[in-house]
Amino acid sequence: MFTAVVKGSLTSTIKHPSMKGVRLMIVQPVDPVAGISSGLPQIAADVLGAGIGTRVLVSSDGRAAQDMLKMDKFSPVRLVITALVDEAAKT
């Protein structure tokens, strides 16, 4: 899993059927504590209602995506927003 900031959204009409009705968000990975960008922006599925600027937790496990999005095992979706982050701090 990694933390990221939502930077936008993407629309697609023709897509794998498992992605029907699923929002596709552009997520920029960020270091959870320092808050600086730490990789390339990617596209993640979202059912939690993340908006632009929201800090999120993204899972890269396809099984997690299938569970959260109620998809069957034929879905190719891998990245899914699993949480909206309130706070990350050094302990």
Added chain:
Amino acid sequence: MYMARVMGQVEASVRAAGLGPHRLVLLQPLDFQQQPIRWTLVAIDLVGAANGSLVAYEEGREAANPYDPPLPVDACVVALVDGYNYQP
């Protein structure tokens, strides 16, 4: 998923039995300012992506999922991108 542009295609007549006749497309991954990122790669095409179109592709074991039995592939085009909004 990453976004990419379809640059062309790969033709191969000798294929592993599990691969089937699926179209193979050559992709250039892009960031959301449409600058090239990463290296080009080849993916199977699930959605009928034309040359030059913007697509989203998935990588890894999940790319093999849409077929039963799963195909021996590590990348597949899963969506045609109609548009996006991006606020860097």
Added chain:
Amino acid sequence: MMIAKVVATVVATVKDAGFDTKKLIVVHAHVLKDGQLIPGQTVVVANDDLGAGEGDFVLVTQGSSARLAPGMKNCATDAVVIALIDRIDANGQPVFYKK
């Protein structure tokens, strides 16, 4: 998948039982840059059941998907040749074709 050129073969006598009778080859990744197919930075060892020869361009699946190729289920591999490339077109131009 990556486009790769076969550059060598690997022979190993002591190996995991899953590798028995499986051919191992060394492949050098190639990428498209500025409209040309050029050598990339990755060199890997891959399993090959399709009879790829030195100099051939092949398509290689990496990661856990590699085991989905026929006969690879019980092989401890993470890279398999899934096709021998005849031709690659980019921007409407052939950038590779098998002679």
